[in-house]
Amino acid sequence: MAQPDGTDGVLPEGISSLLDTDLYKLTMQCCVLKYFPDVHVTYNYTNRTPHMKLNRAAYRWLQTQTDKLARISLSEDELQYLRKNLTFLNEPYLRYMSTFRLDPQKQVKLSFTPEQDTGGDEDVGDIQLHTEGLWVETILYEIPLLALVSEAYFKFIDKDWDHAGQIDKAKDKGTKLLQAGCIFSEFGSRRRRDYHTQDLVLHGLRQAQDDGEHGGWPGKLSGTSNVHFAMRHGLPPVGTVAHEWFMGVAAITNDYENASETALRYWVGTFGQGVLGIALTDTYGTPAFLRAFKKPIPSYTTAEPGAAATNPSAAAGSTISSVDTLSETKPPLHAPISKPNPRETSVPTYAQVFTGVRQDSGDPEGFIKMMRSFYDAEGITDKKTIVFSDSLNIDLCLKYKAAAEAQGFQPTFGVGTFLTNDFTRLSTGEKSVPLNIVIKIASVDGRPAVKISDNIGKNTGDKETVEEVKRRLGYQEKEWAEGDEKARWGKEGEKASDATSLK
Template structure:
């Protein structure tokens, strides 16, 4: 096992690439990329970095030259033979050859397209523009680079023993969480922590700790590179990006109202079983489910990613019952802002009513709260989102208005089209 503190001390953070593989990304990104490659390959999309935690001055903490070095290194990466073999031949979600030959041939030749980086005060403006299948693969590595460079900046002036103690305390914290989770009978939990991790090595350590500490209750990781290396299940389905771009392409209000279901219709043709998971909150969970076609109720489950998680789960349970489905045969995956207390509470409330799963992200792979002076390693909310498609702005409403994004006039239009009324604003931690 890598001695992370010693690695931090010895390297003193020269180039030391943060992202060393194109599959150091989330599994759902590759599934979505294949879908986009098949259905919308010529769509032009712009992704942009958005720091919701403006109190974290990324441009003052992170040297622009170092950031460019890391991003340039990512542009030099291509799939290795072993990575290609794993993607082509491994079984994912019980399916052999999840990735089609034409997609794999394209992916094996891919180099990520150029980026645009500018400094604006204490923040960076980082954007990626181009064909949707190419630029979408920048999202996860870009976030990983910014998060880890911030960690490196804070750790740079710490001494050898200080680093050893810091990581010992952080490891103890993770293990205490695992010990608490061990007490939950029937727990099903996966690592979803790639995008806002402390570092790659730390995510890998956390995954190994979960493997040892939770056994079969730990179902896998969203990180493809770690899944391959540690011989784990790669976990993930789809994300808000798909309906956001499909909606932006809609020619009128009627097409806009259909867009979220058009996404899932395309997905339905490609996937089955546990990959048929609905993410209903992009434009409001209740309205989305109320208007959903009956065939969608036959899908395996839903993922809850914003708003009050218990309320969203109740809405889904009521929807299944109203459509003649048995909630006990359905899965609810909670994935927003999770930590041990919330995991325990949600499992206690819904176990027995539905099949409960958890995708545990930032507070698994980046919980260094209160471990350094000034809480300078506390996790913060950094995202990289599609902001336009074919020149039209994208919009996300969410079940939490504090997570909404897009031009205000378009947000109001989307609220009208999707019948979104009052929403309770909740704090956004990550």
């Protein structure tokens, strides 16, 4: 059938490209390859909307699509796109990716538990989804598996919808954001209705962008987090780092008191200062992160080109020869960087070097005030960016924009599920509610990996470890009145007229 861009190609079912993922999976994979190539991890799936279940037909389709991931590899065009457009990815990583393959038969365990087992396709139940293997390999499963689960649900369970009007709906949303002066990107891969929906949404956003350029609107469509769609639509791929990076480093070191700084050191050691410079603050609570963020960057925490990029660190004191291969690299348990010389008064801090921060949990307006107080206390007068990415809609973007600008910040927005899974049921006009599903890293070399966040509803991982980390960090529990994870994007029976309040 003809596509919105005038082509006659048939859009794929499921996942057909390794780049059909968020940019930060590639940047983190680059770091993992450099520092932790032989670390073993596990990932667990959680459905935060447990009343929304699959049936056996959906499970079987999901299993087939998961198995098909083994057939995917990067094309030469995709490799050249990465080399040309994502210049911060080092050459050893690109060489690694040129032959990379997923192995879902060994790495992904998928099962189905029906509520009442008749053996039929319509039996409804829960799926169990577990991933395990080398971190550097399994890191790429999260986004495609979540997208496939969502697609399966709306292909076999909630089928009372169609794609009609998705371009116009996305164009209208983009128009409102651009006219209001919002800088925003599309972040909707993991919970999209399906591939076709995300493609239609980006067509609509591009139309709004074109209108904005001709009309002189103050806002900007800054890109998409999905690398495949960035390539397909000629948009910038955007993103930096996820909670997974901090969770993994913390679990490896078991040094939660210094884990945020250690993770930052590795990050700067891979990409250099000022590159991919939006910091994610809430893995172990923003206050704990800010204690690390204000520390000086060791002067030899630098990313080096050539053979040095294959080493676990280019820092002085590394015991790895510059000619060792990636397969022979043995990562250290701690960042191999000693404490900075207190006499070096000109050494910048992470907070000075990083462009800004990302807010992903808890009260956004409280976060704005906290960051203003932090930067003021550190004497940082540069205009910093806050990226808001937690369950946004138009009203929230405008609200947080005003609050951030009033405090002297440049706000930007990563808008996801509101764009790629905003549908109504054809028969009733009621909202067709998205799944709230996540896949989180669960263990690293046998040690639990946990996330605490700025909202109790987003705590993740082994409960005993979560409590231990809270105690070690002096974490103060926080609950946000709007942080109900079971109703983030609406409730069953809600009318389509309430769509502007979709969260």
